[in-house]
Amino acid sequence: MSELVSKAEKLDAADDLGGTRAEFVLDDTVYLDGNSLGALPAAVPDRVADVVRRQWGELRIRSWEESGWWTAPERIGDRIAPLVGAEPGQVVVGDSTSVNVFKALVGAVRLAGDGRDEILVDATTFPTDGYIAESAARMTGRTLRPVTPAEVPGALGDRTAAVLLNHVDYRTGRLHDLPSLTAAVHAAGAYVVWDLCHSAGALPVGLDEHGVDLAVGCTYKYLNGGPGAPAYLYVRRDLQDRFDSPLPGWNSHAEPFGMRTAYAPASGALRGRVGTPDILSMLALEAALEVWDGVSIEAVRAKSLALTDFFLECVAEYVPEGRVESLTPVAHAERGSQVALRCDDAGDVMKRLIERGVVGDFRAPDVLRFGFTPLYVGFADVERAARTLAKTLA
Amino acid sequence: MSELVSKAEKLDAADDLGGTRAEFVLDDTVYLDGNSLGALPAAVPDRVADVVRRQWGELRIRSWEESGWWTAPERIGDRIAPLVGAEPGQVVVGDSTSVNVFKALVGAVRLAGDGRDEILVDATTFPTDGYIAESAARMTGRTLRPVTPAEVPGALGDRTAAVLLNHVDYRTGRLHDLPSLTAAVHAAGAYVVWDLCHSAGALPVGLDEHGVDLAVGCTYKYLNGGPGAPAYLYVRRDLQDRFDSPLPGWNSHAEPFGMRTAYAPASGALRGRVGTPDILSMLALEAALEVWDGVSIEAVRAKSLALTDFFLECVAEYVPEGRVESLTPVAHAERGSQVALRCDDAGDVMKRLIERGVVGDFRAPDVLRFGFTPLYVGFADVERAARTLAKTLA
Numbered sequence: 001m002s003e004l005v006s007k008a009e010k011l012d013a014a015d016d017l018g019g020t021r022a023e024f025v026l027d028d029t030v031y032l033d034g035n036s037l038g039a040l041p042a043a044v045p046d047r048v049a050d051v052v053r054r055q056w057g058e059l060r061i062r063s064w065e066e067s068g069w070w071t072a073p074e075r076i077g078d079r080i081a082p083l084v085g086a087e088p089g090q091v092v093v094g095d096s097t098s099v100n101v102f103k104a105l106v107g108a109v110r111l112a113g114d115g116r117d118e119i120l121v122d123a124t125t126f127p128t129d130g131y132i133a134e135s136a137a138r139m140t141g142r143t144l145r146p147v148t149p150a151e152v153p154g155a156l157g158d159r160t161a162a163v164l165l166n167h168v169d170y171r172t173g174r175l176h177d178l179p180s181l182t183a184a185v186h187a188a189g190a191y192v193v194w195d196l197c198h199s200a201g202a203l204p205v206g207l208d209e210h211g212v213d214l215a216v217g218c219t220y221k222y223l224n225g226g227p228g229a230p231a232y233l234y235v236r237r238d239l240q241d242r243f244d245s246p247l248p249g250w251n252s253h254a255e256p257f258g259m260r261t262a263y264a265p266a267s268g269a270l271r272g273r274v275g276t277p278d279i280l281s282m283l284a285l286e287a288a289l290e291v292w293d294g295v296s297i298e299a300v301r302a303k304s305l306a307l308t309d310f311f312l313e314c315v316a317e318y319v320p321e322g323r324v325e326s327l328t329p330v331a332h333a334e335r336g337s338q339v340a341l342r343c344d345d346a347g348d349v350m351k352r353l354i355e356r357g358v359v360g361d362f363r364a365p366d367v368l369r370f371g372f373t374p375l376y377v378g379f380a381d382v383e384r385a386a387r388t389l390a391k392t393l394a
Numbered sequence: 395m396s397e398l399v400s401k402a403e404k405l406d407a408a409d410d411l412g413g414t415r416a417e418f419v420l421d422d423t424v425y426l427d428g429n430s431l432g433a434l435p436a437a438v439p440d441r442v443a444d445v446v447r448r449q450w451g452e453l454r455i456r457s458w459e460e461s462g463w464w465t466a467p468e469r470i471g472d473r474i475a476p477l478v479g480a481e482p483g484q485v486v487v488g489d490s491t492s493v494n495v496f497k498a499l500v501g502a503v504r505l506a507g508d509g510r511d512e513i514l515v516d517a518t519t520f521p522t523d524g525y526i527a528e529s530a531a532r533m534t535g536r537t538l539r540p541v542t543p544a545e546v547p548g549a550l551g552d553r554t555a556a557v558l559l560n561h562v563d564y565r566t567g568r569l570h571d572l573p574s575l576t577a578a579v580h581a582a583g584a585y586v587v588w589d590l591c592h593s594a595g596a597l598p599v600g601l602d603e604h605g606v607d608l609a610v611g612c613t614y615k616y617l618n619g620g621p622g623a624p625a626y627l628y629v630r631r632d633l634q635d636r637f638d639s640p641l642p643g644w645n646s647h648a649e650p651f652g653m654r655t656a657y658a659p660a661s662g663a664l665r666g667r668v669g670t671p672d673i674l675s676m677l678a679l680e681a682a683l684e685v686w687d688g689v690s691i692e693a694v695r696a697k698s699l700a701l702t703d704f705f706l707e708c709v710a711e712y713v714p715e716g717r718v719e720s721l722t723p724v725a726h727a728e729r730g731s732q733v734a735l736r737c738d739d740a741g742d743v744m745k746r747l748i749e750r751g752v753v754g755d756f757r758a759p760d761v762l763r764f765g766f767t768p769l770y771v772g773f774a775d776v777e778r779a780a781r782t783l784a785k786t787l788a
Contacts, residue, residue: 025447025451027452033455036455037450037454037458039451040447040451044446045443045446045447048443048446048674049442049443052434052438052439052442052620052678053434053439055621056431056621057419057433057434058419058421060425060427060431060433060434060753061427061431061753061755064431064621069622095490095669096489096643096669096670096672097669097670098641098643098644098645098668098669099489099493099641099643102640102641123655127647127653127654127655127657128643128644128645128669130655131642131657132641132642132643134642134657135640135641135642139533139534139640140533171653226446226450226673227450227457227458227670227673227674228463228671228672228673228674228676229672229674230672246496246529246533247492247493247496247526247529248528248529249522249525249526250492250520250522250525251492251522253521257758258758259520259521259565259757260521261521261524261540263524263525263528274490274492274493275489275490275491275492275493275522275625276490276491276614276621276622278490278621278622278623278672278675279620279621279675280442280620280623280674280675280678281672281674282622284446284674359454361455363653364653
């Protein structure tokens with residue numbers, strides 16, 4: 001045991017990202033649930049207090065202009081953009097991930113045109129994407145076909161309008177090959193929508209580089225935006241003029257205060273807006289994103305892999321063989337920023353683990369899920385988590 | 395002039411709702427824009443600080459259960475319910491008004507069944523309702539027909555699936571006859587969706603009493619929930635089991651944490667939920683709604699009418715005849731809680747009026763809009779607003 005403790009010490013001492021931990025509000029809990037709800041960035045409370053007391057309480061309606069409320073969805077989108085490899089003007093923040101999946105997938109089907117009647121959806125997806133895809137298919141008169149990401153290349157064809165995929169599997173932590181899957185979808189003449197909920201803020205995404213068409217993601221996991229913080233929508237610049245949203249609210253009108261009877265969509269990313277943005281949640285997210293100033297997503301990815309490697313090493317050392325089974329791929333190219341361990345009594349184990357100060361989460365029926373946020377998780381945390389897990393499993 | 399000043403004093407002295415003003419953060423501005431963004435309730439800042447610092451910062455993921463985050467959409471819906479005349483279990487909070495219009499109108503069309511191919515929409519509606527209605531019609535294969543509320547009875551027929559109406563016109567402040575229009579829609583075998591943005595919190599709505607099918611509304615006007623606070627959806631209890639949402643997110647699943655591939659809708663109001671609720675905005679709204687404890691909506695309505703009557707009286711006294719034209723009906727039964735005055739230079743007039751400490755808003759091309767929130771606007775405010783308006787118009 002002491003060997004891994006001293007290894008953790010060395011890794012922490014050499015950690016270039018060790019300093020960002022101080023920008024979060026943390027205690028002595030080992031918090032490995034940042035892939036569900038990111039920890040509170042220290043800058044958020046004062047910012048939110050200012051938004052409530054001064055911007056709303058004193059300036060009131062004037063804040064739509066004077067405090068930059070009206071333009072927040074695009075402005076904050078541009079802060080997220082570099083984290084997912086996008087040039088400015090292509091990401092807009094607002095609504096929930098589910099609502100954005102609906103916009104993106106219906107938009108993708110419409111881009112593909114009338115001749116293509118099938119939507120492929122990741123059969124292993126987080127459930128909401130599947131439910132929304134079913135509604136999108138029903139409402140656009142397409143057939144929905146669930147396939148695993150590995151089956152996508154074989155399933156693509158002339159009938160394929162759009163494909164909805166997850167970058168990282170929420171359950172297993174498996175990272176899918178965004179560049180090659182995107183290229184395969186394009187080779188078939190179809191459009192791809194990527195769900196980045198479990199990758200954005202944990203690893204490089206490269207939306208522009210790989211020519212992704214549309215993407216969505218939440219902001220309350222690795223982006224630490226707060227509970228239920230608004231999600232975002234990416235529409236590649238050259239597709240924006242043809243993007244035809246199924247939710248054309250007044251906020252995406254070319255002249256929102258013109259009060260026109262006829263809808264005329266705005267240009268650019270803001271075509272993805274719908275109704276009035278939820279300012280309190282949105283400006284909390286804006287403050288939360290400041291922790292990324294000067295942080296490279298490549299450095300985050302390197303540390304993330306080192307953390308999950310080290311966790312798997314500690315688990316192998318501390319936990320008797322066969323007691324748990326890792327669902328997370330060993331190969332770095334196939335791993336996100338979480339480790340999923342399967343065991344029959346996972347629900348009970350996680351409950352007791354949390355009581356012992358190590359917070360992960362349980363995904364029914366049998367998965368222990370541990371998320372590693374490189375901005376605030378260190379190697380000593382990882383060692384302690386594995387050691388506590390071993391005790392709990394004993 | 396002094397006669398109206400002393401009348402204002404008397405009216406304020408006799409005002410049963412005069413005490414609620416102290417529950418808001420106000421200054422010496424006359425704030426007549428609560429029909430756009432309600433003033434800050436004094437209880438909100440500390441509540442939001444607690445949500446951020448303790449619930450998110452300390453309890454983190456545990457707050458979904460321990461702080462009641464998960465059930466907030468229904469719980470807060472039940473706080474709004476009595477204000478719109480609904481028994482508990484029929485209102486759910488979340489998403490923007492535009493998104494809720496989409497859910498409600500598509501849901502109404504589906505309730506009506508395949509045999510009815512037309513949607514009627516209020517031709518004088520706030521634009522977003524019209525845009526969303528167009529999308530709902532397109533995506534359900536129905537024809538959209540814009541008609542004024544007055545034309546609705548004559549336009550109803552066997553083809554009518556659903557009708558989308560505003561309770562109070564955002565521009566003129568005209569109150570439409572919800573009971574009789576609802577009855578007419580029902581007599582034609584169709585379903586009605588009411589948009590309550592400009593009536594909820596200002597006057598009794600009586601959703602249950604009048605048998606309304608579905609309704610939506612925002613919470614940042616007369617309900618003072620804060621900028622972009624989440625909207626709400628009402629689905630009448632006996633329709634809930636047949637309500638078929640076009641946005642079936644994981645939050646409306648019968649077993650949201652079962653992670654099922656197949657969608658199975660929950661029972662009750664929560665069937666209207668979609669994705670993860672935006673907790674900061676939502677719990678600010680919950681604190682804001684506490685000002686309604688012990689307040690009767692009938693008393694609010696009585697004061698609202700007294701305020702708008704007095705404003706029209708002061709304007710008639712102070713402003714030279716013909717300089718402005720009131721678009722707001724004189725009859726109480728046709729008046730919401732705002733007064734809209736038309737004049738060619740409205741944009742410029744409102745700008746100067748705001749500089750003089752009287753805040754209303756301008757709606758293009760030529761409308762001065764003044765909203766009267768009975769919880770914090772008094773009769774002396776009204777007199778001062780009219781007097782300052784007269785000076786500005788001179």
